[in-house]
Amino acid sequence: MTAISEFTLLLPGDxxxxxxxxxxxxxxxxxxxxxxxxxxxxxxxxxxYPQTAPYQCPVRLDAEFWMSHKGRPDLDNLLKLVLDGLNGVAYLDDKQVVETHAFKRVPDPWAYGAHGRYRKRKSGDPYTSCGHEYEPHLYVRVRPLPEWTPTV
Incomplete structure (x- = not known):
């Protein structure tokens, strides 16, 4: 089995x-x-990561959720799926995840129109966040925290 300094995944789609x-x-x-x-x-x-053993130490998980729509789902439910989906493969058990950073991005409510003005976003407009285009996807990074010690 191979030791890796961090795991990263990018899954296209909502x-x-x-x-x-x-x-x-x-x-x-x-x-x-x-x-x-x-x-x-x-x-x-x-x-x-076909030949990689799961981490056996505390880990940090970073997750970015780039959505195609506003509103639901809640960030905690998005994160729960990632935590459970990587159980046994990135780490032995999700109780090893002692630090997280997660955010959810939704499309801007306004789009730049053909007449040089902003207008309400319509179906078919490109997805943008703060004016920057993106495609819906999930990005995950898992890193070991071997220096982590619990505080009492």
């Missing part, structure tokens, strides 16, 4: 939040969309 499990006849069932998104994240990790 980030997916962790869905609430539904209970059927006393059994909790994870929504199919959540399972597919977690499997996609794990598969991409294994494709990019």
């Amino acid at each position: 980030p997916v939040p962790k869905g609430r499990p539904r209970v059927y006849r006393g059994h909790a069932v994870t929504p199919k969309r959540t399972v597919q998104a977690e499997n996609r994240l794990e598969a991409e990790f294994r494709r990019k």
Whole structure:
């Protein structure tokens, strides 16, 4: 197995939040969309880092969620999916994640129009954040924190 100083992943497309499990006849069932998104994240990790062992020390996780729409989902549900999706592959267990930094970007409400003025954003306009174009995606970085010690 190979030791890597940090893991990075970029998944194109709209980030997916962790869905609430539904209970059927006393059994909790994870929504199919959540399972597919977690499997996609794990598969991409294994494709990019095939011979890598998960970190066994405390880690920091950075996540950027570049969305195609405003409003839902909440940042915490987006982050939960990443934490669970990388369980067992980037780190042994998500309890090792002792530090996080996450942000969610949504498209600007205004777009630059053909007449040189800003107008309300319409369907089909490019996605922009602070005037800079982007495509919806998820970016994740996981770094070990071997010097980390808990404070009492």
